[in-house]
Amino acid sequence: MxxxxxxxxxxxxxxxxxxxxxxxxxxxxxxxxxxxxxxxxxxxxxxxxxxxxxxxxxxxxxxxxxxxxxxxxxxxxxxxxxxxxxxxxxxxxPQRADVPVLCGNCHADVQRMNPYGLRTDQLARYWTSGHGSTLKNSGDDRVAVCVDCHGVHDILHKKDPHSRTNPLNVPDTCAYCHSDTALMGEYDLPVEVVSEYRDSVHGKLLLEQGDSGAPTCATCHGNHSAMPPGFATVGAVCGQCHLHVAELFAESIHASQSEHKGCVQCHGGGEDRHFHFIERVNQPPGIMIQRYAHLLASNAAPTAAQIADTIHPDAKKIVMHALPTCLDCHEELDEDESLPKLLGLLDDIADAERYYVQTADRLANVGSGVLLVDNQMFLFEDAKTHLIALAPIQHTLDNEAVGEEVTALNAVCDQVNAELDDLENGLATRYRALVPIWAFTLFFAFVLYAKFKQLKRDWVKPLAHDARG
Ligand code: HEC
Ligand code: HEC
Ligand code: HEC
Ligand code: HEC
Ligand code: HEC
Ligand code: HEC
Ligand code: HEC
Ligand code: HEC
Ligand code: HEC
Incomplete structure (x- = not known):
């Protein structure tokens, strides 16, 4: 069936x-x-x-x-x-305002829900949410109640593709109200959150590629619990998935600044956005190399800037977009060393990444010839490890830690390049050694040819003479 x-x-x-x-x-x-x-x-x-x-x-x-x-x-x-x-x-x-208690009659009842293995905390959590507390405190029933997110007589399990709570449909479920300009205007809430989310790295991952590892509205805001997460806890929300980055960020000077907006200070999309336009900043090494090769094939002499832009388009843009929001605290840009320091750091990283990609490209070129580069390939794996470590470690804003990683990456690339130089020099020497051999062979061939001519002259001519006569 x-x-x-x-x-x-x-x-x-x-x-x-x-x-x-x-x-x-x-x-x-x-x-x-x-x-x-x-x-x-x-x-x-x-x-x-x-x-x-x-x-x-x-x-x-x-x-x-x-x-x-x-x-x-x-x-x-x-x-x-x-x-x-x-x-x-x-x-x-039922009146809208009575719906939560109506649903809670069963869903908050442990005995009733036990046979189905369902949790019973939805109602209690709902009352702590922005929606629930507004309903409770002011009786305003234009907020979301259970039936807005689940349906009335057509409630489906979240795994059903037609369910309003299926991750793929959640943005639409929220958009019903949160993209309603008139409604949101009354609460002074931005209507752009949904479109920004759809254009974000997470939205594209979920909605275009169906990758359920990406967060949807309810992942960050909770299905039923307190919302929004608030800047103080947003690191914790992002950290559910970006654990390593969150740990490193916790070491940075900003983590202790209560006014700092955490991850979305830089990744939220900048001053004119509303924290939902989170962009991809990094390309996996494989893609960086591919794009570089593509650039070389299409453009005879790309500039350093073109190369940087091709392999790593967004790292600096992330901070440039966010820059106006940094000025709240970093007012005196001329005297403040922090931002030039950070931008310098990003330049060093971009240089190191470019060097990595160029080395990878050279390795591939040499490897496609007669030389065996297995050892160098093996060595180069280390460079990849350092390259991948570079992106998250800069969240510490610790120049020294980042500097060490940059140095380590450059050192591996230096070594690989030096070994490739050696291999190629060795090959050149061997080619040079071939010159006398080739010269002798050519000379010998010439001598043989001259001899042949001579023999032909001596033997063939008289015959031809006879035939004519
Ligand atoms: C003989 C036909 C008939 C039967 C049987 C019937 N209904 Fe109704 N129902 C109606 C009509 C007609 C209305 C339109 C409004 C009204 O007359 O109150 C209505 C309205 C309603 C409403 C909306 C009330 C409102 O305030 O807007 C609900 C809810 C409802 N019915 C539920 C039920 C349920 C539950 C049952 C079974 C227990 C039921 N009905 C049985 C004919 C029926
Ligand atoms: C889990 C609770 C629940 C059950 C069970 C339920 N309803 Fe309802 N029903 C509601 C709620 C809540 C509303 C109000 C919806 C709204 O505000 O739009 C409603 C509204 C209605 C209305 C008013 C018209 C409408 O669609 O809004 C009718 C008629 C109705 N129900 C009939 C039924 C019938 C018939 C059944 C059984 C087949 C049934 N209901 C079972 C919760 C329930
Ligand atoms: C009379 C008791 C009762 C009421 C009232 C009730 N439910 Fe349920 N609900 C259940 C039971 C029982 C199940 C489990 C059904 C099953 O798994 O076969 C369920 C399942 C669900 C599920 C699916 C859970 C899952 O993931 O498996 C959702 C969502 C849900 N209910 C939402 C609501 C909402 C919203 C309301 C209020 C409009 C409501 N329920 C009112 C008894 C109730
Ligand atoms: C703002 C939207 C929203 C509101 C309001 C809401 N829910 Fe949910 N609910 C969800 C989402 C989204 C899920 C799916 C969670 C997931 O993917 O794990 C869910 C899941 C559920 C489930 C399945 C079991 C579970 O916990 O995963 C039940 C039962 C449920 N909700 C009941 C309720 C009840 C009862 C209310 C009202 C008191 C309510 N919901 C209000 C969005 C909402
Ligand atoms: C039925 C309309 C409706 C739906 C559906 C709805 N919301 Fe809301 N939401 C509102 C209204 C109205 C407010 C403003 C009320 C307030 O500020 O308390 C609000 C406020 C919020 C807030 C801000 C709370 C605060 O205190 O600033 C967040 C976050 C939010 N909603 C998220 C969601 C998410 C996520 C979904 C989907 C899972 C969703 N909403 C679905 C109507 C809705
Ligand atoms: C990756 C996590 C994440 C996702 C996904 C997400 N949000 Fe948010 N949302 C946030 C953060 C962080 C804030 C800002 C917190 C604060 O204002 O304290 C926020 C704020 C909001 C606000 C309040 C805005 C304001 O200016 O007060 C609303 C409304 C909202 N989100 C709705 C949504 C809706 C609807 C979706 C899905 C389309 C969504 N969010 C998806 C993290 C997320
Ligand atoms: C000071 C601005 C800033 C803050 C605050 C910030 N980031 Fe970043 N983040 C960046 C920059 C710049 C990059 C690009 C690094 C690169 O690719 O070289 C980046 C890269 C990333 C990446 C890609 C890392 C990888 O391994 O490819 C993730 C994921 C990320 N950040 C998540 C977060 C999270 C989660 C937080 C909060 C805990 C956060 N960021 C806070 C600036 C910031
Ligand atoms: C439910 C898990 C989840 C949550 C929560 C989450 N993300 Fe992500 N995020 C992902 C996944 C999965 C990717 C795609 C990773 C990839 O393709 O390398 C991603 C990608 C990213 C990227 C792009 C990384 C790159 O390699 O370019 C950034 C930046 C980012 N997230 C920041 C955030 C921020 C900031 C938050 C909190 C506001 C957050 N994320 C919350 C799962 C999550
Ligand atoms: C809530 C206030 C606040 C905001 C917003 C803020 N910073 Fe800072 N930042 C600080 C403080 C305080 C320090 C430590 C004192 C100093 O060096 O000026 C600091 C230090 C720094 C440092 C130097 C770290 C070190 O170890 O020397 C950098 C780099 C930096 N910030 C970048 C940024 C960027 C980029 C943004 C915007 C995306 C930003 N900051 C937004 C408060 C803030």
Missing amino acids: TMFERQVLLATVCAAMVLASAGRGADDVVTCVTCHAEQADQFSRSVHALLKCQECHAGDLAYPVSPQEVGRYLSRRYGSNLAFYHGSSFNGK
């Missing part, structure tokens, strides 16, 4: 079960489903298929209504005052 067939079968079975439980012999017994087919149909395909309508709405299990009357209710015109009496227990359509 295909996935689709299985789902169809499941849906059919569920629909049958709902019909069976809600209205045995639908001819005579009228239930919720008889009149609310649309909701019932959605419901039968949702995670809640086995629940009864009454668990949220109350009302009667069956109604003594004739088919003719049902017909009248169903063909009821909009705005007509022909109301259906749902019974004394019926509590109608």
Whole structure:
């Protein structure tokens, strides 16, 4: 059975079960489903298929209504005052503000949730979130409540590709409100966060490449918990995945500055952005080498700047974008040594990276000839280790530590280049040794040819003479 067939079968079975439980012999017994087919149909395909309508709405299990009357209710015109009496227990359509408690009736109940292995902290966490606390404190129900992120009668498991909480769909779920200019304007919140996120390295990774390792809105802000993370804790959020970088950043002078915005101070996209435009800054070594080779093939004499831009386009741009935000603290740029120091550091790194790529290119060229460069390839692996270490270590802002890494990288490249020089010199010497041999061979060939000519003259000519005569 295909996935689709299985789902169809499941849906059919569920629909049958709902019909069976809600209205045995639908001819005579009228239930919720008889009149609310649309909701019932959605419901039968949702995670809640086995629940009864009454668990949220109350009302009667069956109604003594004739088919003719049902017909009248169903063909009821909009705005007509022909109301259906749902019974004394019926509590109608839940108000938005009541939804969290309604869902919490089951989802915060350990006994009810145990059989399904579901957590029971969503409601408690929800009340700590920006949404929940606004709802609780001011009764403002335009914030997200459970049904905005999950749906009402069509709630699906997050693994279902159509689920609102599937990581791939979460940005759209949030965008429903967070890209609404009028709504966000009232709260003074930026509407650009969603588009910035979509253009970010994370957004592209998730939405274009389907890589679920990338964070979506709910990864950083929590599904139900306190949001936003706040600058003080943002390092912790980013550090969930970028552990090594976060540890190194913790060593930097900025980590102790309470006004510093942490990772997004530099990576958030700069002054005109809203912390969500996080860009790729680094190319894996393989790609850097590939791009360099491509540049050489297309351009006879690329400048150093072109090379730097090709192999490592963004490292300096990251800081240049962010520069206006640094000025809050680094006011006196002329007297402040910090920024020139950092930019100098980035230049040193760019130089070292360029040297690495050029060495790699040379190694590949030499290796494609007659010389064996296995030893040098092996040695060069060390350079790669240093190269990869360079990007994260600069988060310490520690010139010495970065300097050591740069020196180590350059030293390996120096050594590889020196060995390649030796190999090539050795080859040149061997080529030079070939010169006398070639000279002798040529000379010998010449002598042989001269001899041949002479013999031909001596032997062939008289014959030709005879033939003519
Ligand atoms: C005989 C047809 C009929 C049956 C049976 C019926 N309903 Fe209704 N229901 C209606 C009609 C008509 C309305 C439109 C508003 C009204 O009359 O109150 C309605 C409205 C509603 C509303 C919206 C109320 C509001 O305040 O906007 C809910 C929720 C609802 N029904 C749930 C149920 C549930 C749950 C059941 C079963 C326990 C059920 N209905 C059974 C006909 C029916
Ligand atoms: C898990 C709780 C829950 C269950 C179970 C449930 N509903 Fe609802 N229903 C809601 C909520 C919440 C709303 C209000 C939605 C909103 O604010 O838009 C609602 C709204 C409605 C409405 C009003 C019209 C609309 O769609 O907004 C109808 C009719 C309705 N439900 C029928 C049903 C029927 C029929 C069933 C059983 C098949 C059912 N509901 C089961 C939670 C539930
Ligand atoms: C009457 C109890 C009850 C109510 C009320 C209820 N749920 Fe559920 N819910 C369940 C049960 C039971 C399951 C597990 C179903 C299963 O796994 O078969 C579930 C499953 C879920 C799931 C899927 C969880 C997962 O990952 O497997 C979500 C999401 C969910 N409910 C959200 C809600 C929301 C939102 C509301 C309020 C509109 C709500 N529920 C109201 C009983 C309830
Ligand atoms: C701002 C959006 C949002 C709101 C509001 C929200 N949820 Fe969720 N919820 C999510 C997301 C996203 C997931 C999926 C989490 C994941 O991928 O692990 C989720 C997961 C769940 C699950 C599955 C189990 C789990 O914890 O992973 C349940 C059950 C659930 N939510 C219930 C609720 C209830 C009950 C409420 C209201 C009190 C609520 N949610 C409010 C976004 C929301
Ligand atoms: C139904 C509309 C709606 C949906 C859907 C929604 N939000 Fe919101 N959100 C709001 C409103 C309104 C506010 C402003 C209320 C406030 O500041 O407390 C807000 C505030 C926020 C804030 C800022 C809180 C603060 O205190 O500054 C964050 C962060 C946030 N939402 C994230 C999300 C994420 C992530 C999602 C999707 C998983 C989401 N929202 C879905 C309406 C929504
Ligand atoms: C990689 C982590 C990350 C992701 C992914 C992310 N955010 Fe944020 N978000 C942040 C940080 C960091 C802040 C700033 C924290 C602060 O203001 O204290 C923030 C702030 C916000 C704010 C408040 C903005 C303000 O100016 O007060 C909203 C609203 C918001 N995010 C919504 C979203 C939405 C919607 C998505 C998905 C489209 C999303 N975020 C994805 C980390 C993230
Ligand atoms: C002072 C500005 C600044 C701050 C603050 C900062 N970064 Fe960076 N980050 C950079 C620069 C510049 C690079 C580019 C390094 C390179 O490629 O040479 C970079 C590179 C990275 C990379 C790519 C590293 C790699 O190995 O390729 C990641 C991931 C990263 N930063 C995450 C973070 C995280 C997480 C934080 C917070 C804990 C953070 N950054 C704080 C400036 C900063
Ligand atoms: C859920 C995990 C996760 C979280 C949380 C996360 N990231 Fe990432 N991030 C990734 C993945 C996966 C990549 C892609 C890595 C790659 O392709 O090399 C990435 C890439 C990056 C890059 C580009 C690195 C490069 O090699 O060019 C930067 C910069 C970055 N993240 C910064 C941040 C910042 C800042 C935060 C917090 C606001 C953050 N990330 C939160 C998973 C995460
Ligand atoms: C919240 C205030 C604050 C912000 C914002 C800030 N810095 Fe700093 N920075 C400091 C302080 C304090 C020091 C240590 C005193 C000094 O050297 O001026 C420092 C030191 C530095 C140093 C020198 C570190 C050392 O060990 O000598 C560099 C480099 C630096 N900052 C770069 C930046 C960059 C780039 C930005 C913007 C992306 C930035 N800073 C934003 C407060 C800040």
